[in-house]
Each structure stands twice: as structure tokens, then as C-alpha cells.
Amino acid sequence: MTKFTEKATAITPNREIQPDEYFNETDHLIYCSKCNTPRQCRHELQGKVLIPSIRCKCQQEIFEQEEAQRKLHEKQMEIEHLKTSGLQDKALYDYTFARDNGINPEIKLAHNYVSNWEEMKSNASGLLIWGDVGTGKSFFAGCIANALLEKGIPVLMTNFSRILNTLTGMHFEDRNQFINSLNRYSLL
Ligand SMILES: [Zn+2]
Incomplete structure (x- = not known):
């Protein structure tokens, strides 16, 4: 933890910040300005800190809606196929x-x-x-x-x-x- 605090002062975003994002000075992750949830997470792997992108809450909601739409469409296609046969x-x-x-x-x-x-x-x-x-x-x-x-x-x-x-x-x-x-x- 001490190591993290020492480093923390020098931490800057690891990628460019988009117009709908901001850098959170507390946890040093990029956040979504709309839903105020992070678009990054922090993993530590074999002593290395990884900061991969994740979906913020609103992106996740859109993703789930699109997934549900896609599944519904697939199901409808399948039913159409079954009916034809x-x-x-x-x-x-x-x-x-x-x-x-x-x-x-x-x-x-x-x-x-x-x-x-x-x-x-x-x-x-x-x-x-x-x-x-x-x-x-x-x-x-x-x-x-x-x-x-x-x-x-x-x-x-x-x-x-x-x-x-x-x-x-x-x-x-x-x-x-x-x-x-x-x-x-x-x-x-
Ligand atoms: Zn969001």
C-alpha cells in the first residue's frame, strides 16, 4: 500500500481522456462524466499494475440493451425458421x-x-x-x-x-x- 501512495503523486491517465470523461484524482482512474462510474479498473499482475478499460454504468446499460435486442432478433429468426419448416x-x-x-x-x-x-x-x-x-x-x-x-x-x-x-x-x-x-x- 505504501508503494502505491508513493507512486500516486506521479500518476497520470494512461490514455487520452475523451470529452465525456474525467480523471479521478482519488483513485487515478478515468470516469464517465455522465454516470460518474469508472471506465477503467486496476489489476495487479506479477508486480505490474494493469489498467484495462471497462464499461461505465451507462455504457453497460446500452450494451445490455443491445445484447437483449440481438438475442430477441436471433430468437425471432429461429422461430421464423421453425415455422417455415x-x-x-x-x-x-x-x-x-x-x-x-x-x-x-x-x-x-x-x-x-x-x-x-x-x-x-x-x-x-x-x-x-x-x-x-x-x-x-x-x-x-x-x-x-x-x-x-x-x-x-x-x-x-x-x-x-x-x-x-x-x-x-x-x-x-x-x-x-x-x-x-x-x-x-x-x-x-
Ligand atoms: Zn457512463
Whole structure:
């Protein structure tokens, strides 16, 4: 400590001070004039004093905001990608809980399936939806697919005839590859 005090009188900033900074005479570090927190820190390594630059509080806040923006954007891109791959029919994009008209109270089962997804997945529980044509089975399934895709979960919404059509005319190895490709979806 004595050594430090002796040296302290001669200490000057180790880099040029920017217009929005000042040199703090107490700890001999460069500070931000806006938030009054240091833009440098002091380390001692093998007898040498290192004064690397760090982010002051306001720079850190901006950095975190930008990071959050970047992550959000990445997540949105990922969800877009999952949707493109999982919703092979553009009309399915509109099958969402937000568009539910509330006519069929059974929609709560679809809601439950989504809210308990982790449990459903670990128990390998599917959902069997049956009913007459036009009763909204596809809508229910679409709502589940969209809600899970929004959470970043890989879902494929397809139908039996589409799968059969894809398989027809495929070589044996391609068929295996196609069937295996279905495994990368958490929900089919
Ligand atoms: Zn600052």
C-alpha cells in the first residue's frame, strides 16, 4: 500500500481522456462524466499494475440493451425458421389461440396441452383430437403448433396423405432419411 501512495503523486491517465470523461484524482482512474462510474479498473499482475478499460454504468446499460435486442432478433429468426419448416401450409399461420372465436369450449384442452408441454413431452403424451369434418380439429392442432413454435419448440404439422405422397416415388434410402428427419421435431 505504501508503494502505491508513493507512486500516486506521479500518476497520470494512461490514455487520452475523451470529452465525456474525467480523471479521478482519488483513485487515478478515468470516469464517465455522465454516470460518474469508472471506465477503467486496476489489476495487479506479477508486480505490474494493469489498467484495462471497462464499461461505465451507462455504457453497460446500452450494451445490455443491445445484447437483449440481438438475442430477441436471433430468437425471432429461429422461430421464423421453425415455422417455415413446421407449417407447410401458409393457412396454418392463422390457426392461433388469438383467433379462436370461443365457440368450442374444448379449446381449453389445447391450451392445457401447451401450458403443460414439458410434462407432455417427458411423458411422450400426444393429443388425439377427433370429431366430424369442420368441427375445428385442424384449428386446434394449428393453435397448439403455433403456440409451441412461438416458444421455439420444433413442431411439424403435416398430414398422412402429405407424408405418403412424399414417400411415394422415393428411393429406399431417401425414405429412411425422410422418416428420420421427422424425428428432429419435438411434436408431430
Ligand atoms: Zn457512463
